[in-house]
Amino acid sequence: MTNYFAVLDLPETLGLESSTIENAWQAGARKHHPDGGDEGGETERASELNRARATLADPTSRLEHWLALKNSPPPPDRSISPALMDLFARLNSVLADADAVTSKLKGSSTALAKAMLAKEAVAAQLAVQKMLQEIQSLKDEVTDRFEEFESDAESGSLAEASRGLAQLKFLRKWEQQGQERLLTLLDC
């Protein structure tokens, strides 16, 4: 398995600043870009650099890759925290509301009918934005524990880190769903 930390010449640590990752990628991109390099083999190298940045720039996939490099077993249990459960329940109803407005908007072909729905659309948009903020703060709660995960790992335990990963994966998925809804609302 490719070690993406090594590809970018970075230490194998969770607490990387995004600017550090950016700078490492830039240096590599200038050096190994297929157009600047000698011949074909560079495409391979450039692909790896791009994959490495994409993996490490996102905290969720960074944690996943870090755990995979440590051959971590899957999390001991699949339970998610009550806070996450609560968020999930509320998120679903917010998303359903947004979908309902979207389909009403899509179904109306005249400017006037759309305008009649504008109030509802703005409310749905604000509700989704609020959920996204909540998701972000829950994500931050996990990423704030990255240092803790590292010291755990030194003493041989990866359980908390892989629980954190499970949470982040849920949150990332919900975040994408929310962002997608916002954009669809704007498309109408």
Add this chain to the structure above:
Amino acid sequence: MDETLIIGIDLGTTNSLVGVVDSGFPIILADENGNRLVPSAVAFPPDGEPLTGREALRSGTVAPERTITSIKRFIGRRFSQLSEAEKSQAGFPLESTQSDGIRVRIGENAYATPEEISAILLGRLKTIAEAALEEPVERAVVTVPAYFSHSQREATKWAAESAGFVVERIVNEPTAAALAYGLDKLDDTQSVAVYDFGGGTFDLSILQMRNGLFEVVSTAGDTQLGGDDLDRAVAEALGNRLPPGQLTTEQYETLKTRAREAKEALSEQETFTVRLPFFRDGESFEIELSRDDLEKIVAPVIERTRPICQRAFAEAGNKRLESVDRLILVGGSTRIPLVRERLETWFGLEPNLSQHPDEAVGLGAAIQAGILCGRVRDVVLVDVTPLSLGIETFGGLMNVIVPRNSTIPTKAGEMFTNAVDGQESMTIRILQGEREMAKDNWLLGEIHVPFARGPKGTARVGVQFALDQNGILGVLVRDTATGEDHVLEIRDSAVDVDDDAVEKMVSESIDHAFDDMNERVWTEAKMKSEELLPAVGSALEAMGDRLSEEEVGTIKETAAEIERILGSDVHDAKALKAANQALDDATQTLAAMLLEAAYSEPDSSGPSSSSEREG
């Protein structure tokens, strides 16, 4: 590095250009008459060689159905993907090939595919370059809209190869324009958005420029939205101002040409008279058009670019770029003052007009060619893939393997195993697009992954999907036992049905289309009326007191007219459509007031400012 000359080609929907880097500067090459823009038109006279460019357009007045323009709209697409509107508005007869490709009828029993027609154009550009440079030219960089799919890119590449080129790179048009903008700013660090609104396509790309490193952060677009659509909207509006009566194809084409002239003139002046001498039954018409009229007509088309921009900004925001320093306009359609005005309101950025809207892409193509042949140094260009790439899961969903806006080149691997004992191979369907269901995305083709015979779950085959610098996909299969790689052919999976069946399918769909045209238009218009009438009622209730008595009167009269037409026994589709339009127009102020009320409520930050900064 190979130092033979490489030229850059902008193969546009309306116009094409060829350029080269000379003593460190990109230049556009002119033909023997000193023209740098070559109209993207090809004409097929009944006898003799095809004509291209201006000559083709000139012959178009004699034989419009043998003169092909805007062929780029059809390159690399399937016949079954085309909408009825696209087929009827093409201006020349389109048919399906046996394998669902597109072909144009260019004469008695004579056909040409969009790729072949593009190849003829590219051949002309090759001749222009060779004459201007006085040496044979073989290697080329060709631009495509950023939002072009794998298939459209492949088709463009194929067309260039048929014209005798070795294609060194396919470059995205807005990226090329950014290169042209940034070439004299190599020491700077800035972020730019390129708004590329051309003849047939629209793209918005967001780039970061850092000391000669040009990196595309995100891109979004619509490959079927451009100046053509503006012309069509204007032509339709002109048609509505004529006395009632059906238009022939030739008359519609004339209207479109006049519409385009009006559109171009009204970017410079305030009023324009559209003259239609001997237009119908020897009768001549004159239509007075003001810039205000034009803006009312084209505003909805321009509005369609907005959510696309918001998408690109949102994705850039997700990827570390919160705002941009410059907004660069390219493409002929950005000459329209309303486009510039809207952009300023939407994004709070004053458009940067330093680039020539028609030439920036061609110059950028020349620069990329210069980078590849060593004539331009210290510039590195890194682009993204516009569309997600994935495979179909068992449930019929799209499983994304390379997400959109991933930096290219890139690759991603998946492991596959045999699901039953002794299975020898499996078929994987490769898709491109953003929809959740596999069937809604673009099917690039299928690959067959071979398995070694064995019990269920024992085979291990790694499949690697690699997108190269051109955004073109390659698939590699790695046998984990031997470590050996095989390049897999992506089979275009359009089914080959026999001739008769295809003919039957085609004729059936045509019969059906003309059969009940009036009834279909009526049903559509009726649905619109039924939506509009109650909305008018409640909108008047909510806001009516803020309108003048006269305005309320007009609205009520127009609504009553619709009721009258709906109640009549004869289904007059055209009258109903016109009445709907009248009510739509009459309620514009009302709609605007409702929108304003919704967005100005406490706590609401409005639709644009909220999404752009999302992330």
